[in-house]
Amino acid sequence: MTATRTLPARRLTRLAVAALLAMGAVAAAAQPAQRPNVLLILADNLGYGELGVYGGGPLRGAPTPRIDKLAGEGTRLTNMNMEPQCTPSRSGMLTGRYAIRSGTYAVPLGGVAEGMTQWEVTMAESLAEAGYATALYGKWHLGSHDGRLPNDQGFDEWYGIPRTTYEAMWPGSPGYSPEVTRPEYIMEGRKGEKSRELKVYDMDQRRQMDAELTRRTVDFMERQSHAGKPFFAFTSLTQPHFPSVPNAKWAGKTGNGDWADMLAEMDANVGQMLDAVDRLGLRSNTIVIFASDNGAEHLRPWDGWSGPWRGEYFSAYEGGIRVPFMIRWPGKIPAGRVSNELVHGTDVFPTIAHMTGARVPDDRPIDGMDQSAFLEGKTDKSPREGILIWVDNRLQAVKWHQYKMHLYKQDDMESPPAKLPVPYIFDLYTNPREDEHKRGPSWVLNPMLKMIGAFEASTKTYPLIPMGTPDPYQPPVAAKP
Template structure:
């Protein structure tokens, strides 16, 4: 029996650059064919101009809250034991969908809170399994001089709504190799269970690949002959294929909205540095290589196959769009930065509703995108190699200058008008609805 309400599967890769996948010009050229994801791209919509925040935490908070992280205080990753995460006064996407009768699960990397009250099972997910913080921590126990007496050991955890989350096993280099396989197995079991019960489900699957240390599952080690990074890419593609195959086996592809995207641009450290294709920069910068990441959406019978667009979409838009698909009303007591892109995604209109957005790194407004223009207030093309705040901003035409090499502000000062009006409107919004400070305590109780 077919649910009237579609299932939603959201797969989020970690540190996957724009140019890594075959359908974005990488794949076999990078020594790592990605046939499953490439096939998925032919079955739906592929975006060339899908934009995220500067790194893991701010993007995940934007996705879950529909709001820019400068509003929510989720500005950066911090070590365990320090205040972090999405304040409980934020209403998560999982909470919206749960209210509409969805079964909800989070399998993967959370990074939005590591204390009781802020775990996924406290924030709208019926169940979760994964890591509360970053994969960096898998290196802790093998690091020279590591002292467990002064650091919280990293754990893979699990939990269910209404119960305390618990530690399952230490997250080290061995468990890091196997975690994505575990996440997918649990995801498939979750989908099968709720399909059998004829209940719509929301599966949020934030994979660990390709975040450093980029280490493949033992079954994929040496698979490509091109090293751990390429082996991990092939494994990630395989994991996505397992999900798509499971949906096909259950016969629910047409009733499932499937989205695959990344949380930010590629890593900048070698040997784990990825590629952003034609764009410059990595995550932790305001370059296009940081902002633009892969995005594929499949919904057979709704989203036309083989469609490609360079229209601007932002990660906050997924909050508003998926809520609309699930008929879930948005919160009306706060600014929601996301826009409902359903009509654009479904091809009812050719243009995105969005003309641009502001891009912060931590507390600094680094850049603004508007149409095919990009205005930089700071200049840092590579991490830790910047000029700081500019006396005169740089303006780039992203259609003719993908590498952001030629400042054309002096010839196009008219562009400052609409861009600075965007900044003014956002600042006024933040004055009317004050931003949450990083680490602020919860005002809503668990």
């Protein structure tokens, strides 16, 4: 009989523990890394100078401590550029394409099949394909009929308004009749179903809207957290778009008027969403972005503030396109960092796709650039050298590094555009107000014209989609070189 040796119990326990740990390490290595959640909060017509960290806050009648703190917890950009109108900027963010390519280059005024064709691939569709739960709460402005609403463009659910906030003023206007002009309705919908109208969007609902968007965003994050599913929550706030009024609970809070009360409310709503992220234990694995869709509100008495820049929305001046932008992802994106590197709204989709492992389509021109290495601090430089700036369907300006070329002169949305016989060229470092009497060097025309030429060459292979193009849309077959 062969003698057997019994291992001491202590040594057996150590070996068992080591084996279990090794097995756990192998299993963990075999599992994909947990994908980060995405909370994108987009303000509507929030000027560059409104928030405390951008020189506003108390100067505008209301401190913005929660948004300011968010900026310090991540990276804040001082040279984030959007399209100068609501519809184009949202289209660009969600598709990664200049809105001129998608037929979404201007705010639609009705009478056409406005919005994005279903051929466009949105960030929501890409994230849904990658296994994310997706939701939009708030303003859409990329199509107001079934087939072109958020639940037709990649969002599992949505609640909000299909068009814009100023229509809330219609029901209370003297002589208004819904038989003559149908009011805008608050709507909701789910993927695979038709959206339904809930109630007329009037001034009472306008005051309540952003509080409701905040509540629904928090509820969505709670549901997905409990389900263990990564999420993309797009909270498209309606403030401060005119009429710029606060919720009744905030009216009179600051003592400095509606605008300041509204700004204080916005800051508190953002704080509620951030608190929910922390309460759910999702802080370290959630990318939080706060931005504005374009420059400051123009119409009085609700006019906003562009800080040091000239112009407001609907203009190619810096005040029309340069917006607040901050992004937080603890452990991935450096905290307390401020950069003046050039970034564009079309960069959001490719960047988020890289951070989440989602797909960016490769069968069409994508104007956005992946900014993940720059935002994560792996490089100090943005890969972007310049942007093209359209106002409606006019190429109005070109920006290359700190230089700007204007092809048209247009002071604001109510001024007619005037084609310039000789372009204005500005150095934004020495002439941030884009003063026509202080011109920049003409040699910068060379790289700017190359940018225009490259874009125009791409349209020969991939023609621009005209505004009002109905579904189904299929691009023409590209000619073989």
